[in-house]
Amino acid sequence: MEDLEDNLGIVMPILTECDIDEDFADGVDKVGSIIPILPLRNMVLFPGVAMPVIVGRPKSMRLIRHAVKHKAMIGVVCQKDSETEDPVMDDLFTIGVVADIVKVLEMPDGNTTIILQGKKRFELNEIQETEPFLSGKVTLLDDHIPDKKDREFEALVSTIKDLTIKMLGAMSDPPRDLIFSIKNNKNVLYLINFSSSNIPSGAAEKQQLLMISDLKDRAYRLLFILNREYQLMELKTSIQMKTHEDINQQQKEYFLQQQIKTIQEELGGNINEQEIKELRKKAAKKKWSAPIAEIFEKELRKLERLHPQSPDFSIQTQYVQTIVNLPWNEYSKDNFNLKHAQKILDRDHYGLEKVKERIIEHLAVLKLKGDMKSPIICLYGPPGVGKTSLGKSIAEALNRKYVRISLGGLHDEAEIRGHRRTYIGAMSGRIIQNINKAGTSNPVFVLDEIDKVTNDFKGDPASALLEVLDPEQNNAFHDNYLDVDYDLSKVMFIATANNLNTISQPLLDRMELIEVSGYILEEKVEIAARHLVPKQLEAHGIPKKSVKFPKKTLQLIVESYTRESGVRELDKKIAKIMRKLARKIASDEVVPQQILPEDLHEYLGAVEYSRDRYQGNEYAGVVTGLAWTAVGGEILFVESSLSRGKGSKLTLTGNLGDVMKESAMLALEYIHSHSSQFDIAEELFEKWNVHVHVPEGAIPKDGPSAGVTMVTSLVSAFTQRKVKSNLAMTGEITLRGKVLPVGGIKEKILAAKRAGIKEIILCKENKKDVGEINADYLKGLTFHYVDDIREVIDIALLSERVVNPVF
Template sequence: MKEKRLKSTLVLSDISDLESDQLIPIIPGDDDDNEFEKDKELDLPILPIRNTVLFPGIVIPITVGRQKSVKLVKKAYRGDKTIGVVAQSNSKNDDPDLEDIYKIGTIAKILKLIVLPDGNTTIIIQGKSKFRIDQMLETEPFLTAKIVVMKDSFSKPKSKETKALVQSLKDAAFKILKLNPEIPQEAQVALENINSPSFLTHFLSSNINADVREKQSLLELNNGRERATRLLEFMLREIQLLELKHEIQNKVHSDIDQQQRDYFLRQQMKVLQDELGMEGPDQEIEALKLRGEKKDWPLYVKAHFEKELLKISRMNPAAAEYPIVLNYCELLLELPWNEHSEDIFDLIRAQKILDKDHYGLEKVKTRIIEYLAVLKLKNNLKGPILCLYGPPGVGKTSLGKSIAEALNRKYIRMSLGGVRDEAEIRGHRKTYVGAMPGRILQSIKKVGTNNPVFILDEIDKIGADFRGDPSSALLEVLDPEQNATFLDNYLELEFDLSKILFIATANSLDTIHPALRDRMEIIEVNGYTLEEKIEISKKHLIPKQRKEHGLLAKNLNFDEAGIKKVIEGYTRESGVRNLERKIGAICRNIAKSVAMEQAYKKKISPARVEEILGSPVFDKELYENNELPGVVTGLAWTSTGGEILFIESSLSKGRGQLVLSGQLGDVMKESATAALSYLKANAETLGIDHKVFSQYDLHIHVPAGAVPKDGPSAGITMFTSLASIYTQRKIKSNLAMTGEITLTGRVLPVGGIKEKLLAARRAGIRELIFCSRNQKDVEEVDDQYRKNLKIHFVDHVTEVLEIALLKSKVNNPLKFEFKEEKSSKN
């Protein structure tokens, strides 16, 4: 019984180009044809086709392009229209022979031949029966071979196993149709109308998505059940691929839908923002781009900025990284890469500004003018970093401000006191939450020029903890050889700091990192004398405080004696900070009287000062000498300047013990021990009975016991105190001394000479003893501050005693009583 012919078609995915034998649609036909008997031998022309396999019962159109194929088709069409169709195993060969084709093919009938307008020939053929090439007869004008007809065998076509297999094939086919939208729905109707198991396998084998080799393997299987089983494997594989493809397409489609939705919402937001006059992300990016085009910066920075701008333009504004990149781009724009202020190297003008702003400090001002002169000649800032070192309140920070004004540069001050985080200098990584650049770059961005005067205030008070060491981070900043390529962790680009004039300030050099100190030129800023403080008060402090308290020059008038009273009685410092506070207190008192319209004395005399400020805090008489033995005035250096201190010694009957008090440091204790040892060794020369050392206890005390004291400066002072107490000789009045002592009696130099000299002058002391090697330090002090001072320079402690001890003994000298020492018996 012939299978009912179906009009539906399927579109194949395996189609070769028009220049080769080509498979287009497939039309299911009748495969039950008894025209060819099994094992029958025939001589047939062989038509090789590429990219497809013809199965029995299948109707397909083929476009014939090769000359041999055209001759074969036309001759067969004029004859019995029967040809043998085989698939090419080597599709690249345009003139195939027996080695390039498969040996199993399908006998076909040419149903129709159509000559197209472009000259190509198209035939519609229907497969009939399978055959096997037995022998090749001719190759010209086309292939002719002796073939043997083959028949399929589908055992027990009505058995349950066969029905189940057929139904599985149909179910798989329906699933493929559902998953593959490219196949027309008419194919489902065709499948439902196929009842022959053999034709079903041929139909599905012709239409599955498989290569020629796999389809050929199906054609070569004569056992129908084996072919159906192999076909089902191919179809299940195709189902898995289609399901995976469908899943991927659904994901992609979902992502595209979400993107389209976001794009639509952003466009709506943009329209609303335009209507409301608000700036959206696009406007921000466009504004950044316009600023970048006008910015004068290095090429490598411009390229990096454009790269970041491209990144942010592709980013969703709702992304967490968006504001980070936006802030980074704004930082790049705001940093002054090539913006600088023009320097004014007028040294006469600079000298006038320094003199106007600062009284005294001649050595410091001379060094600054020299520094500016070198800058003018070199026009290059590559040089040492200045470090102004001195006690508080002497004007170190304000000196930097005056330098900025003299050079016509912007002024930056960054306080380093208590800074413990290295990120304060180098910045944070951008990946950290709340990341920002270091304070160096933040300050430069704020002033808008790359050559300001940068004050690093209190550089000696930098700390260090688990967050890093800021001192080490400053090594690159303050190194002229390295700071041209300073790298901030946040910026991640090299920034040139070499044009900046860095000036550091410090109260002490001991706490500064040694490597950091090596990068700076230390300029010592000493304390002020009484005369300097009086002039500073007249020219700066009084006008400033008068203005800050809303007073006029006619409201009060300081006389020189009144200013001197404030300095000597209420302040004890190297600088003028406390002096300014006391003047401010006087101005407040006057301001109260002016505001309340009360009568008051406009002239600020010493009596008026004491009336306003109360009793003097510092009593000058405390620093005068007295008639007691063993009390000697020494000179000390402190962070607030120079001070005088007293060394007191006393003797009491005992066993020769040494007691030290006054919170002394190790170095100071060693000075006392060395002084006592030298005294014992030279007792006879000084007229001291050696029994006193074993029968009397010695107590050395330094007053102000709550204040820690240390250093070698009190060496000769302690020795003089001990010599006085043991000899009971008077000490010259109005005398102070400083110097280190050795065990052999040599006097060594010490530091802080100017501060100590000024302290002695403030205390009313008129005679000083220094080491002879400190003479050069004394000569550096201005002559007016050495006026009326008698200064002795010594090399040995014997010279000290000749100057300090008088021949006469003190009133009521201590009478030494000694016990007879028992001689030891052998």
């Protein structure tokens, strides 16, 4: 058996009738300094207040019997911890109340209930005895009651009375007799103590009130607690009312829905309840936010109300299915094993070290940080170098889903952002469609041929891509069809392009550009041996080890039958050989075990391309330059000749572009103004015409990088000095004679090496580009870095003149 508070919690004190001046302390003067102590759990007794208590502990029962027998008063104190079974001095609060046992009731269930009447506060100084019950040494305490003329105290008491009545009135079954008694009770000490006992608060807070001696201070503290509890009660009531209203609204909607179903069934309609249930079941598993769930439910209800024969029914069905099928907040787990990623990238692609390094760096940051906005990577370079297939390898390395869209020729903005649902045949954009196809919100998304996006009267898709490819905006990508924001910030976008010049500057600014340059001869041979030959053998049904391709054969295919930066044409040539081999195998003819270089004429026909070779320096005015093309680097020859005439006539041939023509004019003007420095007589410019030609006239040529080549060619023609053998050069010039840096250095150097060039002249600022090239590819080459055209002339021209000079 336990005390009352263990079973019933906080119990309503009993209100007693009392006079206006009654202080409830009658008989306390007979109490000695040592009295029996009754500890209570979770209950605090106040002077003047009567309270029922269920007694259960053996010591407490002995104490009650002793007090009743001797008609003695007892001391009542509250325990600090209600779980303490046998409390001592440290377990009790030191301020308690002397109480009189008004009545002892033996209950039918075997419990003993006593009614205690509080008399006066005391301070417990020490525990004197613990057996057969607790008894302690106490000091009685007086309450300081303010003067009757204190108007502030009078208002305070009135406010407490009103608030107490309000709280009692707010109960589900308000005690009307109790409310009436409080209204008519004039004893301020009793009113304050009764309200203190009645507050729905913990024992610790009630004990704090009991410890306050000044009644005015106790009243202020009580008013604060009452206000707080009343506000909480009002809030609870408001919540209950709102909940009740929501339930009523749900019942109303359910009733109306049932009526709609009945009407539709009478009309012969069937909205396919099973399908609606499946959509709701699928929606319950979605990880979307509350606003999206609300929109979905709203649209689904709209679908339920539509008749299947209605034209809007199929449109609404498609929209609801689009929303529920999207992978909201569903992500595949990234594989952070850097060695595994490197292995996958090396397996699928030979070379491309910069790109691989960037992907590994991204993985490393993702592994350390745990969460990072995915970067927008743009791989640019010539066709056939593996930009698109690289996306697949990245997806496998990251353990992500892979999706790809081709933007080539795209001219409708709605392809990116989707159509509004008001249009017939409206659908979401290709971004959302492919996210849906991927099934996760963090796939590797390849935007192929981003440089070939066009625009017309239907809008500008490139501008629509600005939102998709901006890490600061794409966390709330707005598709016109969905009409809700979708988070694309975890998607790893990889764009590919052949030419950056056709991409708008704002779009370029949002992407991290990584150049995927063309492959050199050695790399193409390795790619063919490792990837292309095995792939084509399998594609043509030829056993893997039945036919071998020596590296010399592959090298000859690259040099004589292809002219490209990538390996797409090389793949076609190997496929052509495989078709002829397949025919032989199918016809039971003898098939060679390996394809030798001399066999290529049989399979591929005559040689299609001849390599550019250095042609010597027997003629003045012929200088070897270096050029960059879409299929890699090439060497070109700039030829200058003089013919008698009135002078000051410059003829340019060779299908030259405007920039290249300007370089030739600039070169001639520079030489004319600095003729004395090159030992060129002034009358030569007046009596001789100049003709500059760049061979292979059918091929368009343009760019400023032939500037130094043209100056050297013209100086050689005017002075008839020979050009240094096995020398090539590239660089732009200014009217002051400065040499400026140019691009495509790697491709140009590799082209020079293939052509047998030994020395190359470059601008000093291009030295950094040479440093990035694999040292193995630079063996046998000597570089001269210059700032001024005169340095170029000193290096390039010999003092020796040609055998048969023009003049």
